Amino acid sequence: METSVLARLDHERGVRTGVPEVVFAAGKTLDENVALMRGLFERAGFALATRVPAEQRAALCEALPGAVLEPRSGAVRLGALPRTTTSIAVVCAGTSDLTVADEAAFTLEAFGHDALRVTDVGVAGIHRLYDAIEGIRACRVVIVVAGMEGALPSVVAGLVRAPVIGVPTSVGYGAALEGVTALLAMMTACAPGIGVVNIDNGFGAAALAHKIVTAK
């Protein structure tokens, strides 16, 4: 049997799609992740891994001089894309959603953008959102991260002109169904102009925001 080949990197992906290939580190060994990060960095001067397992983080950073770690979600980057002057908001409903929000914000900054963080403005205390709304309105795209009933994107999309990206999270229990309820709720939001990404996919939200602000 022909030996299985390790992840063939698709180095032209950045050129073709505007989003560089990144390493999804969960389920890979430390050695695989180190090699993939090195390979990306050598070619492009930039490498990003998401969801590095907790027990690999220290060793991965040690093996990759200059690596920067996002400690909640376990994202790691080497270098960064050129800075832009674009601000993108990352709004989240509760403290429990910070892992996902941090992955999104870290990815945005690795891609060169400013991330405006607005935290703990869930719909059960909606006045807190109003305090922050002017800053959010100044952003080019708004990423809204929410678990449980996933209602925050609807409220935000009713208040801003920017496109809203909804990220359902697996926060909650019972009827939250590990994020499926929030996903379905965002899908059927009564405010138009919301694009939804997969449950807990902070990276995907950031990649979509990046395409929105850099395309054309």
Next chain:
Amino acid sequence: METSVLARLDHERGVRTGVPEVVFAAGKTLDENVALMRGLFERAGFALATRVPAEQRAALCEALPGAVLEPRSGAVRLGALPRTTTSIAVVCAGTSDLTVADEAAFTLEAFGHDALRVTDVGVAGIHRLYDAIEGIRACRVVIVVAGMEGALPSVVAGLVRAPVIGVPTSVGYGAALEGVTALLAMMTACAPGIGVVNIDNGFGAAALAHKIVTAK
């Protein structure tokens, strides 16, 4: 085979539970519904039917002198329980939810209470809720009817002291899953103090509100 017996009315139910027995008219014939309404009214001086099929409504009202029809949901009542001084809010997110909201409000009024109607205050235009919030705050119980993402009960429960009863509706399409998404979302709402009833169950919400204000 012993003949099947038609619905044996449980006339003591009102005494035992505080909610009089009512007729769920869908799926029954006109003759059955007329007979059941008459039976209830003769004993208790009050009768209520919900979900009378559209094609039976005129005939039912003709057969029952003094009957009052709620035209959207097809609820019909004969008489009413004694008037109270209690106000209960019936808040709904969109025009499409009016069938369910009207069933709830008509039932409340049949049970003797005032129903404060607040319509079309969905979360995508949340400022409209603020305009009405003082009136809602003056109510003893707040029924919130919402389909699609079902987010409105969370927002309301974060703004009022009264208990909130959430009624998911089957309004929406696709990911709304005929009301299941709204039901799950209300269940996992981040604001505490919400009790949820079945999809489209305006009567059930009114019955729960009635028990809340009349018990003890």
Next chain:
Amino acid sequence: METSVLARLDHERGVRTGVPEVVFAAGKTLDENVALMRGLFERAGFALATRVPAEQRAALCEALPGAVLEPRSGAVRLGALPRTTTSIAVVCAGTSDLTVADEAAFTLEAFGHDALRVTDVGVAGIHRLYDAIEGIRACRVVIVVAGMEGALPSVVAGLVRAPVIGVPTSVGYGAALEGVTALLAMMTACAPGIGVVNIDNGFGAAALAHKIVTAK
């Protein structure tokens, strides 16, 4: 990247909604939970945390002099709201439901109410419920906790005038679907006047009961 901000406490929530903000301790570190409890207590003279992880309980209580622990569910309180003269029943179907029932009862008592406990009165031995029914009828609200087929709220709601709050639990296996079956069953109960909260959400049931007895 702006540093993520820890849970901003919403200190006015108690005034606005009648339910004080509480700490959902699961998924937070011991230090976070200690700090949040202290912050709440210093402002309001009362603090409640639910679902403190088993391994943090001793340390949390040691760090917070005067803390009272509910040992099954891991709820912890500092102080209590003023005593009322209201009794609220907490009825449960089986021994396995005690974790949820204890969280509800502990929360009720922290909020100042008397909790009447009625345990192990499942529908498969319904006579045991009859023995206790008079005490239950004397309560202002009845919380009914049940897993598996979730039938007990229907039976209770057919016997009492008080509003019934149904709490489905994740007790059971196979077709119990981790509480979803009980949740759906309570939603479609044939007795009107039941408000349902999320699976295993004993705290939420108590918060709803508290709003019912204190509002207006």
Next chain:
Amino acid sequence: METSVLARLDHERGVRTGVPEVVFAAGKTLDENVALMRGLFERAGFALATRVPAEQRAALCEALPGAVLEPRSGAVRLGALPRTTTSIAVVCAGTSDLTVADEAAFTLEAFGHDALRVTDVGVAGIHRLYDAIEGIRACRVVIVVAGMEGALPSVVAGLVRAPVIGVPTSVGYGAALEGVTALLAMMTACAPGIGVVNIDNGFGAAALAHKIVTAK
């Protein structure tokens, strides 16, 4: 292409399994149903069809002299199996379940048994069950038909020595999920000794009861 063959009757099935082959008439044409009934009757002196479409019932009975129609469910029989002295209870929770309960009772009587009908004893008015319990206890098997939350089999199985057959029905709306909720609830009932058949399958419940009382 070889012509498709119409239902090949399995005439030895009665001998092999104790349950004669019957005609599931829904989805077949009138001519097919007449031919199948005649074929069964000519061989065995007995024929039973279930779910005859409403528009075929009169014509089918006219084409089959001596046919007996069960008007709610559309079951039709020609002849009957020899009378036994066995009584089997058919208990149902609500008027809406009568279609299924009538199919079960008609099948039992066609198979030679007495069907004790107990109707409208739902769990929300459980005292009505107590009035009938002695008669139910005198039966060899108890079929319990229930929709919505499907709680009645649990209660009955906790009160009688006979085996209980649960038949979930598609009665209800919203969270009833067309009978799936009742099915799951009966599956996870806290009382042991309940065998469950498919949603609305009154015939299947009767066939199982028949095997229980005639086997060996």
Next chain:
Amino acid sequence: METSVLARLDHERGVRTGVPEVVFAAGKTLDENVALMRGLFERAGFALATRVPAEQRAALCEALPGAVLEPRSGAVRLGALPRTTTSIAVVCAGTSDLTVADEAAFTLEAFGHDALRVTDVGVAGIHRLYDAIEGIRACRVVIVVAGMEGALPSVVAGLVRAPVIGVPTSVGYGAALEGVTALLAMMTACAPGIGVVNIDNGFGAAALAHKIVTAK
């Protein structure tokens, strides 16, 4: 707060329903299980526990002299009900279903009946069932345990006169959905006369068989 009461045993259950109360040991402590078993045995001269956690089994048996352990499923009994002359078949589709089949057979024998074991006769090698069919046909009830596609009860019910009890198991992966596929398949089996119990519920199947053979 009134102290939570441990499982109140329902000692009259055996008289009322024909199935003695048993201990569901999973989720209880060793001390609780020992106490419950002793309590049952002292009153009735018989006690049965199912699903004793692996780590409690040795200690439980040591604490209860005369205890008999079923090693796969962790059922334990003290004493047994009087022997009958009834044989009940326990048929299973694959080796992986033995945990559930053993629980069923052990329960049957504890209740006084003979259990005829037929193992590894899955539908993919249906000839093996034929070799065993005469023995199965001599039994009063047939319990059929099957996971994955859950097809075996249909095949067996087409071959025997005895009532068939289907027990879906959580054996399988992927589309087996932890037993839900087998449960649904058994529900919609094309052979009539099958009563289905919960996933992996070997005890429940035995309890139903016991009621079938002992009632009246």
Next chain:
Amino acid sequence: METSVLARLDHERGVRTGVPEVVFAAGKTLDENVALMRGLFERAGFALATRVPAEQRAALCEALPGAVLEPRSGAVRLGALPRTTTSIAVVCAGTSDLTVADEAAFTLEAFGHDALRVTDVGVAGIHRLYDAIEGIRACRVVIVVAGMEGALPSVVAGLVRAPVIGVPTSVGYGAALEGVTALLAMMTACAPGIGVVNIDNGFGAAALAHKIVTAK
């Protein structure tokens, strides 16, 4: 707005994949279906449409001289692919599955193969399958069509050397979940060597069989 273009036919598909493009007629107008059939036939001397709506069938055949109609499923063909000497079995569990089985058999014959029809050999009367097994064993591929519990493919795959294609059907009610139960059951069948196609997809099964017998 640029006018929407009607189905651009992919005429090289037959060369590229071995399966000619066919018309899925449901949801298209009569004119569209006539034009698409003519377009295919003019290029390739062969055209096949499946699921022609009942009300279009006569007109479509009239508009297309030489058209051959399969009356149950509404498939229509013009011409046929060259005859092969290959036999493919189409086995089905019940009369109700004939619509799907007929679509499969008609497609096979349109593609040039012999279809061996074996009907009404469901698992509840498994001896009927044995009567037909030698003919089935002589076929190069076996298509097995089954609804309800979907068990027949497992049994057949345990008896023959040919690859088995399982086609779940939407036959059944309640727990059959419109074919999803049969689909899941076939997926998790205990006999290896079964490839499953979509619910009611008789055409797809025939296309797969055609690729199996003609590839290379």
Next chain:
Amino acid sequence: METSVLARLDHERGVRTGVPEVVFAAGKTLDENVALMRGLFERAGFALATRVPAEQRAALCEALPGAVLEPRSGAVRLGALPRTTTSIAVVCAGTSDLTVADEAAFTLEAFGHDALRVTDVGVAGIHRLYDAIEGIRACRVVIVVAGMEGALPSVVAGLVRAPVIGVPTSVGYGAALEGVTALLAMMTACAPGIGVVNIDNGFGAAALAHKIVTAK
């Protein structure tokens, strides 16, 4: 009871969110739809309704001089927003998806943008996508409409720099689950940079695209 109020129009929505309020016409009467369109047009010089029921379309257009109808989806507009120079692609997988794609394209043009239509480029004939890719790459946003397995957005997102909006459709049968399969598939697409909207929500996709190109 206070009379229910008809849809209160939220005229500032366009200012606040960049997307003008539109009329969701399904489920409303002709009179309501006429009144709502007139109200919007009088204030803003522009009005759009989607999903006008087939039987209302002619009358609505007659009642609203200058109305333009999109015939497949039943969208109707009065006037249009100012023309931009932006092109947005609307790519769809099959003819059956045209209803949704046409709603999206019509909305885009009503909002002032050019819609580049690319039709019938499903993944089973992926070369057709390549023929059109250069035109797609010249667009600022790409809307991809696909039913069944919903794979097209992944393929497109791997080929273009523009952000991709995925619109799952309810096209398909059986395992397509009325669009839920396509929705889930788009959510978990392996290409980053896709935002997903509700099933069949062509309008929502256009609204999101409009926000992307006009915000800031």
Next chain:
Amino acid sequence: METSVLARLDHERGVRTGVPEVVFAAGKTLDENVALMRGLFERAGFALATRVPAEQRAALCEALPGAVLEPRSGAVRLGALPRTTTSIAVVCAGTSDLTVADEAAFTLEAFGHDALRVTDVGVAGIHRLYDAIEGIRACRVVIVVAGMEGALPSVVAGLVRAPVIGVPTSVGYGAALEGVTALLAMMTACAPGIGVVNIDNGFGAAALAHKIVTAK
């Protein structure tokens, strides 16, 4: 109680179905797996086990001289079936799918066939598939392994004449639903000629391919 019998091997299965019986090692003890492998090998000169638990692999290979281990999936073989000249492709979408793809390829080679491995050709970089397509086209059957949105089988089936076997994998998170999304997507693929096997069932795909190439 009669002792439970260990897996009775069905040694004639190879003769009857063309696929030898194999050992599904997960959930069995080391001793059971050694005994089963020895039993198979002594009779037939060939034995295959799949899913040997990681902690048993070394010991199993030591106990069975000549055993060959596939290290990712834990398949083990003793001997092999006679070599054929048939090539079968095993195509997979991503590195994460290699466990399943390796099980399929190892099984194919144990059954005597050549496995052409094509790895990391997911639909988000579809050009990589084109580079490999000629090799794939030269194969008699194509197995396509894909998780997440499961789109690759559609694309491949639109490009080759060989039958395609789709293997959904549990790779992905959130909306991937542990492989159910990929399973449903493959089922409803727009390219005909795909047979789907269970989630992660690499062995089953190889068994079906083996039957396709060896039957008749």
